[in-house]
Amino acid sequence: MGKTMLEVDHLKTKYITRFGENVFAVDGVSLKIEEGKSLGIAGESGCGKSTLALSLMGYYFAPLHYQSGTIKVDGVDITEMKPDEIRKKVLGNEIAYIPQAAMNALNPTQKIISFIEDVIRAHDPGASKKEIYDLARERFEILGLPESVLKKHAVELSGGMRQRTVIAISTILSPKVLIADEPSSALDVTSQKMVIKMLRNLMEKGFIKSMIFITHELPLLYNVTDEIMVMYAGQIVEHATAKEMVFDPLHPYSKGLMGSILVPEKGARDAKLTAIPGTPPNLKNPPKGCRFADRCRYAKPACMLHPIAESRLEDGRMYRCYLEEKELREVYQDE
Structure with a gap:
């Protein structure tokens, strides 16, 4: 057995409506994922998949609230951390998240390299522009993205290229766990294939230690993950x-x-x-x-x-x- 990257025990999170009602969208979920492994989570719309993805990062904001349970990343329970501590020490470094419609997450008025600078300096304020550019160039080339992408704006990229760029940026700090929420949705078959290949490369090259892939397409998970929930x-x-x-x-x-x-x-x-x-x-x-x-x-x-x-x-x-x-x-x- 490999080293456990993420271990969740009886996690409960809820939404509190404006009328004060509790909606337990994640109710007693437990899971474990080891280094080098990928886990798929499937289910119909509204079953709680995306809420689970948000909950696993330990960073909550209204109307989503933590109720109970533990989330251990590499043995450390992040549910006991303060929000600022999670944002600085966990998000990006330990856990990376690719949200639904991630291709629209990039600022259209900002060049890709500027976006990467913001991400890296949020965790390492002393990083120089040259260090960041060299890291980004090397990572992009390894993942099959041309260096020229770094100097472009998001509006200059196709949907598939934007999605792959977001994935590369999300994993630039080499997190231990990558949570990908419907990363291939709204893409044509060719772009889907390229995204899946990119995620596999991230695992094979050790840029991410483990992955949770969320989708409603069970057959897609069969080609990407080791286990399915x-x-x-x-x-x-x-x-x-x-x-x-x-x-x-x-x-x-x-x-x-x-x-x-x-x-x-x-x-x-x-x-x-x-x-x-x-x-x-x-x-x-x-x-x-x-x-x-x-x-x-x-x-x-x-x-x-x-x-x-x-x-x-x-x-x-x-x-x-x-x-x-x-x-x-x-x-x-x-x-």
């Missing part, structure tokens, strides 16, 4: 290897998620897409039992009554369901 209504409902999750999902929601998309494999021509009926629960007042029960065709009365604990198989695979593995496989086989 499926999130539903603020909770993790299954955690398995990428291969298991895509080709042998166990939880009924994971099964439905995979059934709603096509994976290029033998027999896919005759496969039929299936939709998951219903809508996710309101997290202002979540159900007492399984949060997926109202939409699950295998649900039993007991599923509605009590919180569903995590079940772990001998190989470490986790799923959150009232039914045992044998029961689930039997009902899937009978279909």
Whole structure:
């Protein structure tokens, strides 16, 4: 086993509405990621993926608030740090974040090198312009970005080039954990491929030690990550290897998620897409039992009554369901 870069234990974060209501978008999430490994997080829109990404950095601002749990980066619990300490010591250095629509994060009136100078000097005020330029040039060239990009404004770059530039800037300080939230969304297939290749290069060359890749596209995660967690209504409902999750999902929601998309494999021509009926629960007042029960065709009365604990198989695979593995496989086989 490698060194643990990020370890999260029963993390709970909430939104507080203007009416004072609590919305637990991240409810008891635990995960661990080791050096050299990548973890994918998948789920439908509104399940809490992006909130989890923000929460993992330990830097909160209204309406998002920390409730409980621990976030350890390289063994240090950042939930005990003050906001200014997290901003100066953790963000960028320890954890880097690529938000959704990152290609629009660059200031259109500022040259790329000026943006990089601001990022580096926020952590190292004494860095000279030459030192910063040399570091940026070397890093960009290694990642397949021409030096000329440094002297351009964001409006002079294509969408795919802007996205790759943001990724390069976000990882310029060689963080231990990179959190990428939908980094390939809104891009054409060719640009997506280049972004994925760039993220792999960052891992292979050691510029980032580990990565969390968030998306709603399970097949995409299969080509990028080692393990996948499926999130539903603020909770993790299954955690398995990428291969298991895509080709042998166990939880009924994971099964439905995979059934709603096509994976290029033998027999896919005759496969039929299936939709998951219903809508996710309101997290202002979540159900007492399984949060997926109202939409699950295998649900039993007991599923509605009590919180569903995590079940772990001998190989470490986790799923959150009232039914045992044998029961689930039997009902899937009978279909």
